[in-house]
Amino acid sequence: MPDPLVEVRDLAKTFAVRSGRRTGRLRALDGVSFDLRRGETLGLVGESGCGKSTLARTLLMLDRPDSGTVRFGGTDPFTLSGKELLDWRRRVQMVFQDPYDSLNARMTAGEIIAEPWRTHRGMYRTSRERAARVRELLELVGLRPGDADRYPQEFSGGQRQRLGIARALALDPDVVVCDEPVSALDLSVQAQVLNLLAELQQELGVSYVFISHDLSVVRHVADRVVVMYLGRIVESGTTEEVFNRPRHPYTAALMSAAPSLDRDGKPVRIVLDGEIPSPLNPPSGCRFRTRCWKATEVCAAEAPPLRLDGGGHGAECHHPLVADPEASAGVPAARA
Template identity: 70%
Template sequence: MSESMLAVRDLRKSFHVAGGGKKKLCALDGITLDLARGETLGLVGESGCGKSTLARTLLMLEKPDSGSVQFDGVDPFSLRGKDLLKFRRRVQMVFQDPYASLNARMSAGDIIAEPWRSHPGTYRNRRERQTRVRGLLDLVGLGAGAADKYPQEFSGGQRQRIGIARALALDPDVIICDEPVSALDLSVQAQVLNLLNELQQQLGIAYIFISHDLSVVRHVADRVAVMYLGRIIETGPTEAVFDRPNHPYTAALMSAAPTLDGAQRKQRILLKGEVPSPLNPPSGCRFRTRCWKATEICATTEPPAALDPAVVGHAAGCHHPLLSEGATLTSVPA
């Protein structure tokens, strides 16, 4: 998983606010991340931090104000015509709500085959399409007989399997999963997560997995990126971010995660105050208004990305990181 397929650098996206005059809401502010082939990147953070906006931008449903996105060295926003259509096959999405994301008037087979209407020529004839639909239904564990049934005839977990099959229809390299199991029962969540893992092992797909459920992210992700008010404030291997968070916000987030082992439960960190408005974010460090370690430099200077020498690939943007005794951070240029 060392080969970087997706490279995002200093991505920024703002939205005009209705009735706000010249005010803009900064949804993404300098996002930088990488995604390797066959890797799962977990994206976590509070509601409104920019996770879904980042997903929509990578899907090319939003155009960034600045920064760059590279898929295998190609900028998708520079593509036009057939090249753009060909690229759109590479990134697909599994939605949060398995009920609202499927058309109740279409059969499961028609839902899965619908992407091919936008990509004519994928299969030569109807027989090939029907064979592929049956194959996808078998792949996600529903069976070919489900093709003629309608969404209302399936359970929530089965509907999400149809959504996954639809995402696989165009043989993508990346699937963005936006809270794909949050609407499902706990036992069904495990089945869907196991399915996603099996598909990744078979097909080599990379996932960007957006979730509020930290236990789910810990189970599925190879690396984790933590977002706060439009910025990625910490990123690294999953175990390192969960067990050795370097940013105070990450530490507070992880301390709130439930655990079955009472002896190993971390002391809960309660943050004071509310999340600042993205219309008027704090200067310097975005988290400083809620941080117990904030000093004057936090208000005047944006913290640089910094590497933790104890864990390869673990970085946090903080002037006063929470490190184990004797460890230091090595600043790296933005």
């Protein structure tokens, strides 16, 4: 396996949260570790509030972790300053969820794409070079060079997201964080944008961190998948392993709830009882135990170890599922 492009180890991040007269500490990330390789797509899934967005903001250096390390090509960006930090920032860019709010309506498409070069002045020094590169980027994402003079409100939703992708690629990044990049688009347009991202990855060798609630999208685009729950990674592995042989009960429940056109072949729906615990006061031991049908006394007393198989597929669980999660005793199942 090639060396990782990004190495995240034991990342922790907390926020002070005030509720009435009381102030608590919300642990958004708690010991998160993973690798991202060049040209790879890492899918990041989990319910709202699990820490996906905080992790993305930390990778972009918008939030500084309380502890743990992020190494990019062997360098910790949080130790950089001045020109070294500026040079590093161009290497990680973002495609936002909403193509309507993420683009400045007062700027033309060409101005939006060229705006990052106002900060990174050394990339294209003359207006002619910048104009030529804008046209190249527009063509790269499937737009016309003449679209450089149009405003965002003159584009459709799918075209706006293509424009957002062009802006993210303007600085030749190594990593692009895609935060729900197709959730605001129609299904037919979603497929076009996802295919575009795949083509750009093959052509440019860029790596993606792909955040999504839509498991079918993640299954289509990701090489590996990370499943988060209350600030921790509870399962990780290749897309095939995680989707076809989930080992953590939470992962199995997510997979069973995903829509499927194959109704006859769809597994038994796993229905979880109870609400997601508050991240201000997570359960002791295993954080998923209050909703898990396999929980025992040890789940409350001890944090679960990371159990890895021979291929690197791992889950934090005292009672990992067998190959067929429906075969586990006492599964709370109901036909969808």
